[in-house]
Amino acid sequence: MGLRNGDFRDKTLVTSGRTVLHRLLGGPQALALLPALALGAYWTAGETGLVVVALGIPLLVLLVGDIDPPLAGITGPIDMVTGLPLADTIEERLEIALTQAQTRGLKTGCLLLRIEDFATFIDRQGATAGDQVLEKCAALLRGALRDGDHLAWMGQGTFGVAFKAVPNLDLEVAIQLSSRLQTTLEEPIALAGGTVYLSAGIGFCLSTRSPEKTGRGMIKGAQIALDEALRAGPSAIRVYSQEMGHVRESRETLRDDALMALENGEIAPWFQPQISTDTGRVTGFEALARWIHPQRGIVPPGEFLPFLERADQMERLGEIILYGALKAVTAWDSAEVTVPCVAVNFTGKELRNPKLADKIGWDLDRFDLTADRLTIEVLETVVIGSPEDTAARNITALAAMGCRIDLDDFGTGYASISAIRRFAIERIKIDRSFITHVDQDPEQQRMVSAILSMADRLGLETLAEGVETAGEHAMLAQLGCRHVQGFGIARPMPFDQTIDWITRHEAKLAQAPSIGRKSG
Numbered sequence: 016m017g018l019r020n021g022d023f024r025d026k027t028l029v030t031s032g033r034t035v036l037h038r039l040l041g042g043p044q045a046l047a048l049l050p051a052l053a054l055g056a057y058w059t060a061g062e063t064g065l066v067v068v069a070l071g072i073p074l075l076v077l078l079v080g081d082i083d084p085p086l087a088g089i090t091g092p093i094d095m096v097t098g099l100p101l102a103d104t105i106e107e108r109l110e111i112a113l114t115q116a117q118t119r120g121l122k123t124g125c126l127l128l129r130i131e132d133f134a135t136f137i138d139r140q141g142a143t144a145g146d147q148v149l150e151k152c153a154a155l156l157r158g159a160l161r162d163g164d165h166l167a168w169m170g171q172g173t174f175g176v177a178f179k180a181v182p183n184l185d186l187e188v189a190i191q192l193s194s195r196l197q198t199t200l201e202e203p204i205a206l207a208g209g210t211v212y213l214s215a216g217i218g219f220c221l222s223t224r225s226p227e228k229t230g231r232g233m234i235k236g237a238q239i240a241l242d243e244a245l246r247a248g249p250s251a252i253r254v255y256s257q258e259m260g261h262v263r264e265s266r267e268t269l270r271d272d273a274l275m276a277l278e279n280g281e282i283a284p285w286f287q288p289q290i291s292t293d294t295g296r297v298t299g300f301e302a303l304a305r306w307i308h309p310q311r312g313i314v315p316p317g318e319f320l321p322f323l324e325r326a327d328q329m330e331r332l333g334e335i336i337l338y339g340a341l342k343a344v345t346a347w348d349s350a351e352v353t354v355p356c357v358a359v360n361f362t363g364k365e366l367r368n369p370k371l372a373d374k375i376g377w378d379l380d381r382f383d384l385t386a387d388r389l390t391i392e393v394l395e396t397v398v399i400g401s402p403e404d405t406a407a408r409n410i411t412a413l414a415a416m417g418c419r420i421d422l423d424d425f426g427t428g429y430a431s432i433s434a435i436r437r438f439a440i441e442r443i444k445i446d447r448s449f450i451t452h453v454d455q456d457p458e459q460q461r462m463v464s465a466i467l468s469m470a471d472r473l474g475l476e477t478l479a480e481g482v483e484t485a486g487e488h489a490m491l492a493q494l495g496c497r498h499v500q501g502f503g504i505a506r507p508m509p510f511d512q513t514i515d516w517i518t519r520h521e522a523k524l525a526q527a528p529s530i531g532r533k534s535g
């Protein structure tokens with residue numbers, strides 16, 4: 016999640032006097048300095064000076080030596096927004112706590128807490144609201160921690176805690192501590208513009224389970240646990256274990272392989288049919304990326320898209336899928352099977368490429384296809400953006416060229432009706448979450464009916480996603496949804512199987528009456 020530039024914003028040096036004294040007097044240098052200081056005092060102030068230094072310095076050493084360094088306050092730059100010390104102080108504090116833990120038979124731990132979807136929050140509410148939230152979060156977390164626990168700002172919407180060494184920091188306590196901090200942060204936060212509800216993922220690493228017995232090792236463990244929590248989220252808590260480390264290693268191999276796979280041609284589109292509830296005929300196919308891994312078999316996009324996204328390779332993936340999809344359309348035409356169009360998914364990032372509409376135009380020309388053979392699937396989140404931005408201009412230009420525009424995962428985001436209008440959306444794809452059990456659950460039926468009547472009034476086409484059973488299919492037809500797609504019709508398949516599938520499907524249609532809309 017990208018928070019914004021300048022996570023480590025303007026820094027102020029705050030150095031406590033106690034810490035300076037601790038550094039000066041807390042080590043062997045104090046002993047080395049003592050004779051020189053005594054001599055200097057004798058020359059300048061005579062015997063009185065000698066007595067003051069001879070008695071005063073050992074007394075100060077005793078006093079300062081008694082202050083536990085982890086409690087000695089902030090020792091470095093602080094973040095201006097949260098007022099907290101920065102990430103590097105966590106490692107330092109953990110080192111100290113680990114030494115204490117080892118010498119005194121105690122335990123410590125490192126916790127990382129990340130505010131989920133914080134980048135989206137900033138996109139929507141602005142940086143000022145973001146800063147206010149962070150400031151409040153820092154105060155809330157500080158209030159929930161004990162004296163001696165060290166809280167720091169890690170950047171990227173993340174806070175870190177180095178716990179002071181204590182006798183009883185075991186798995187149960189770690190989970191209790193984590194859920195206490197999580198609950199604190201998930202209470203409604205009042206801002207000038209309204210109330211904010213946050214969710215937070217937490218990763219914890221106990222000194223007794225750390226991958227390495229160092230501060231850095233504990234942070235690494237907590238980061239691995241946090242990544243797991245964010246994957247499982249929202250509001251998940253994970254404590255680092257060795258198995259997590261192994262899973263991470265195999266994921267890292269997958270990441271490296273994914274980048275190569277893109278260039279090796281191992282990633283290609285598979286196709287899932289969309290059919291009309293009126294006629295039962297195929298009205299299109301959605302192209303869905305699949306990685307055919309030589310050892311692992313078929314890897315779904317959920318497992319490799321995040322790597323490509325982080326490696327900034329989504330555009331390359333988009334080109335490969337678009338090319339494969341348009342090639343499929345020409346092949347269907349040559350085989351004389353009727354497939355009116357193919358749908359391709361585009362991310363917000365791809366849609367913000369100012370050259371996208373031109374590129375797609377050239378690709379269509381290259382395959383000698385008219386623009387109406389291509390459907391552009393955009394997510395609701397993209398449509399929320401301003402009408403002046405590049406994504407909006409691209410979508411409008413593509414619609415003007417004749418491409419169809421589908422609004423994907425409809426109902427999961429916040430697209431306004433005016434945005435739907437502005438973006439020339441032709442069809443909404445009702446998210447699977449509304450479709451599951453629509454034939455049995457009256458609440459689902461009410462939701463789908465409401466969406467369908469809204470679409471009808473706005474003159475939008477409708478498609479239901481994730482239709483898994485004949486019962487759901489029949490109910491959707493009856494409610495008036497125009498198109499369906501899902502495992503109940505067919506799972507995504509490689510191109511080679513599509514022509515056979517269409518032929519069999521059409522043969523079935525010719526034999527049996529299709530599920531049609533009931534009249535009345």
Ligand code: C2E
Nearest residue numbers: 303304315316317336360361362481482483500501502503
């Ligand atoms: P999506 O665009 O919402 O695609 C629909 C997903 O639902 C697909 O998952 C599909 O296999 C799955 N699905 C279809 N019917 C059913 C059903 O009846 N039941 C259930 N449980 N699932 C069903 P898939 O292929 O794993 O893709 C996941 C997501 O990855 C897609 O969600 C899309 O957001 C993204 N994606 C896939 N291919 C591409 C691509 O080429 N480019 C981009 N940008 N994103 C892609």
Ligand code: CA
Nearest residue numbers: 301360392423
């Ligand atoms: Ca889609």
Ligand code: CA
Nearest residue numbers: 423424444480
């Ligand atoms: Ca979808």
